[in-house]
Amino acid sequence: MQSSASVVIIGAGVMGASVACHLALRGCRDVVVLEQFESEVQGSTARSAAGVRHQFSHELNVRMSQYGIERYKHFQTEMDADSGLHQVGYLFLINDAENWHGYTEATAMQQALGVRTRLLQPSEINAIVPDVVTDDLIGATFNPDDGFCDPHSVAMGYLAKARRLGVTVERNAQVRGITTQSGRIVSVDTAQGSISCETVINCAGSWAGAVAALAGLEVPILPYRRNVYVTQPTTIIPGQMPLTVDVTSGFWIRKEHDSLIMGLSKPDEAPGYNIAVDWAWLDTVLDAGFARFPRLGDVTLNEKQCWAGCYEITPDHMPILGRHPELPSFINAAGFSGHGIMHAPATGLVIAEEVLDGTAHSFAIDPLRIERYRTGSIFERNII
């Protein structure tokens, strides 16, 4: 392994890949990406449900999604790789007045930014997804430009482009120490040896809090398991279907080829890296699913295809981006709390700016800096 680099990126998931590529595209190529596993893209990126959506309540999230989805549209031309983008839409089903008020306000904000989200009456919903129970609904929000992509292909595409531009990726290179002196980074110490460097970027996903602690920093990011249950191929929902979310229960479902995939966050899940499927939770998920889609009762589960991964969660479910005030050459790009795939392109862009221009400027990321936990964290309503 090389003994020095200008920039060391810890983690070869979608975030490390995007940051590496954006740095290299701007001419910063003395960059090493360190990955603890035997191969790249084995963390949350490979275990995602892959959704991309504009439908957030915080303007910054909407803007980052606009940018990300646009980049995924043009990924083949820009990155020479297939993003696997399918713009099948996202449909949020709402049956309580408080959420209806919040989603109505968010829709107006999104429309002002040029996003094509619209409000639907209950009578319009079955034209988009047949056989959904709508009796109790106040309405829904729908955006045809949302959808899903292929996170593995995106991350590998970014990494391939970065490598072609001169970036090095080291596998089996778990970071075990970060040596600092007088408020500066001296070296990053791995299973394979040490690399002296000026700047470290923390793209360690679920492990980002632990990696920050190696530099003596407190970064509040913890892993929480999320399960994805997969059915056998079925025709109960013909044609394409938007990723559909029952807002009150949190149950979500979408099509993956001819199968359905679905999930529901478990409110009392304990933190910790755990990627074993939670079979005990399945009944709760199915109960929420049957209530909205009674025809799910006709479908068989494909147990071998079900999976679990971890969300990397912060106290306000928003990422922590930018320089750490106690060690300014340590830059966080982690804690995406379920939104990392859609926000990876925007994150790569702003973190490259943070490194090369001193501070990010394409998006106003101050609300996402770690300092917010001293001054008041920000609020995003549309968390799944």
Ligand SMILES: Cc1cc2nc3c(=O)[nH]c(=O)nc-3n(C[C@H](O)[C@H](O)[C@H](O)COP(=O)(O)OP(=O)(O)OC[C@H]3O[C@@H](n4cnc5c(N)ncnc54)[C@H](O)[C@@H]3O)c2cc1C
């Ligand atoms: C079930 C599920 C569903 C999801 N659904 C969506 C969705 O619909 N849409 C969406 O946008 N997002 C979704 N997400 C979230 C998304 O997958 C993550 O936000 C995103 O993948 C985070 O990318 P990352 O690169 O930060 O982390 P990761 O992909 O986990 O990569 C971090 C990398 O850092 C490496 N690493 C960690 N510590 C060290 C160390 N000490 N030394 C060296 N390497 C290290 C890890 O091995 C790993 O490869 C979902 C996640 C899950 C689990």
